Amino acid sequence: MVDKSRLANTKGELGPICDKCGTLLTFGESCTVEQQYVCYPCYLELTGAEPAADTNPNPGLRMN
Numbered sequence: 001m002v003d004k005s006r007l008a009n010t011k012g013e014l015g016p017i018c019d020k021c022g023t024l025l026t027f028g029e030s031c032t033v034e035q036q037y038v039c040y041p042c043y044l045e046l047t048g049a050e051p052a053a054d055t056n057p058n059p060g061l062r063m064n
């Protein structure tokens with residue numbers, strides 16, 4: 001469950017705030033890393049994942 005104090009209203013949707021840079025996100029834009037919400041650039045930075053690389057530990061879960 002998400003801590004409501006870390007949610008913000010963005011683009012008409014309630015969404016999380018990036019834990020790393022503070023960017024307001026929608027749930028569709030956010031990525032989760034170790035139960036933190038982060039934006040996609042921060043997600044790449046935290047995980048070191050290349051955008052084109054398939055490093056998803058859940059092959060059945062496709063995020064487009």
Ligand SMILES: [Zn+2]
Nearest residue numbers: 018021039042
């Ligand atoms: Zn961020």
